[in-house]
Amino acid sequence: MAEPQVLAGAEPFLVENGKIGVLVSHGFTGNPHSMRYLAEGLASAGFTVALPRLKGHGTTPADMAASTASDWVADLERASAWLQQRCDTLFMTGLSMGGTLTLLMAGQHPDLFKGIIPINAMLFSNNPDLASLAFMSPAPAEVSGIGSDIKAEGVTENAYPVTPVPTIKELFTLTKVADEMLPRITCPALIFASRNDHVVPPANSEYIFQKLPNADKQLVWLENSYHVATLDNDKDLILQKSIDFIKAHTQQTTG
Numbered sequence: 001m002a003e004p005q006v007l008a009g010a011e012p013f014l015v016e017n018g019k020i021g022v023l024v025s026h027g028f029t030g031n032p033h034s035m036r037y038l039a040e041g042l043a044s045a046g047f048t049v050a051l052p053r054l055k056g057h058g059t060t061p062a063d064m065a066a067s068t069a070s071d072w073v074a075d076l077e078r079a080s081a082w083l084q085q086r087c088d089t090l091f092m093t094g095l096s097m098g099g100t101l102t103l104l105m106a107g108q109h110p111d112l113f114k115g116i117i118p119i120n121a122m123l124f125s126n127n128p129d130l131a132s133l134a135f136m137s138p139a140p141a142e143v144s145g146i147g148s149d150i151k152a153e154g155v156t157e158n159a160y161p162v163t164p165v166p167t168i169k170e171l172f173t174l175t176k177v178a179d180e181m182l183p184r185i186t187c188p189a190l191i192f193a194s195r196n197d198h199v200v201p202p203a204n205s206e207y208i209f210q211k212l213p214n215a216d217k218q219l220v221w222l223e224n225s226y227h228v229a230t231l232d233n234d235k236d237l238i239l240q241k242s243i244d245f246i247k248a249h250t251q252q253t254t255g
Contacts, residue, residue, distance in 0.1 A: 009033040009158050010058025013051040014082070015043040020250055021087030023080055023105070024051040027096030028122075028171055029147060030228075031058030033158040034095055038230050041239040047246065048087050050079040056167070058158075061142060065164035069174045076101055080112070091246050093117035095230050096200060097171060100178045103208065107181025115249045116185070117242050119192040120227055121208060122171075122200040123179045134169040141165060149198045149227035157228045182208065188216035190245040192229060192238055199227040218245075 010031035013024075024039045026032050032039070032051050039051040052075045056067030083090055090113050094102040099121025106116045125131065133139055147159025189212050193205030209219040220241060225232035 004059035004063045006053065007031065007033075007058050007158060009036070010053060012053045013039045013043075013049065015039075015049045016086055017043060017046050017048045019048075019086075019088040020046075020246065021048040021050065021083035021090045022246065023076065023083055023090060023092040024049060025076060025092070025094030025098030025101045026051070026054065026057065027094070027098045028167070029057070029061075029064065029145060029160040029163055030096070031158060033058070034228055035098065035230055037235055038093070038239055038242065042242065042246075045243045045246075048083060050083050052076065052079040056164075061160050061162050061164045064160065065141070065166045067167065067170075069170040072097075072101065072170075072174075073104065076105055080105070080109075084112075089114050089250055091115045091117065091249075093119065093242060094121070095119045096122055096227065097174065100174050103185065104174060104178040104181060106187060107178065107184040110184050110186045113187050115188045115190065115245060117190045117192070117245065118205070118208065119229060119238065120194055120197055120200050120202075121191075121204060123175045123204050123207060124201070125172075125175075126201045126203075130168065131172065133165050134172050136165075139165050146199050147228070150232050151196070151224065151226045152231070152233050155231055157231060182211045183213055185212055186214055188214055188245075188249055189218070190241065191217065191219045192222055192241075193219060194222045194225045194227060194229050194232075194234075196225075197227045
């Protein structure tokens with residue numbers, strides 16, 4: 001069976017620069033398009049960057065419906081291995097479910113990452129109607145999409161217009177596992193949260209900030225962006241603060 005065609009702009013992004021690597025993850029029903037600006041900016045700052053396309057994303061909703069949380073973690077593990085072959089120091093960042101995966105990866109590998117940068121990460125949805133779909137039978141094949149929650153005029157996210165219902169169970173599994181693993185995350189954290197987010201409740205980021213055990217953590221509120229902040233009005237703020245964070249935590253490596 002032929003592989004589904006990848007949407008224009010949804011291709012993975014890999015750039016090899018120096019010995020500091022950054023693993024970048026897009027979110028649920030999105031694709032690398034939402035994180036490309038940040039990934040390209042990090043690469044331009046001299047970092048080696050890996051932004052994979054998670055299985056089932058950036059193709060068709062039907063393709064995504066057949067993918068699992070294990071697939072998405074495996075994609076990030078492969079990208080992480082690629083970075084480890086080239087870099088001495090690793091960081092990770094991600095948007096939305098990508099932020100959830102950032103937390104999960106940092107908890108799974110507590111000695112691997114020098115720092116993490118979750119952006120509007122999700123551990124809970126406060127959406128019982130969405131949660132009810134996880135084990136509904138019979139259930140619809142699709143529900144309305146969640147993409148393009150962007151404040152900036154004329155900017156859209158190249159995300160699916162629908163959400164494949166079989167993947168909702170996978171999303172909630174990820175959020176629960178990541179939540180349970182927060183006490184294992186020992187590295188510093190720079191947490192971004194949009195004050196007005198119509199997809200993930202901003203309280204998620206406050207919760208993450210409170211539960212992470214390392215005292216070296218910062219919560220930065222984004223006042224001029226909605227959920228897809230990496231394409232929104234605060235994208236340059238996110239990029240610059242991320243670069244500053246990475247450099248500040250690699251001084252002993254590069255100095």
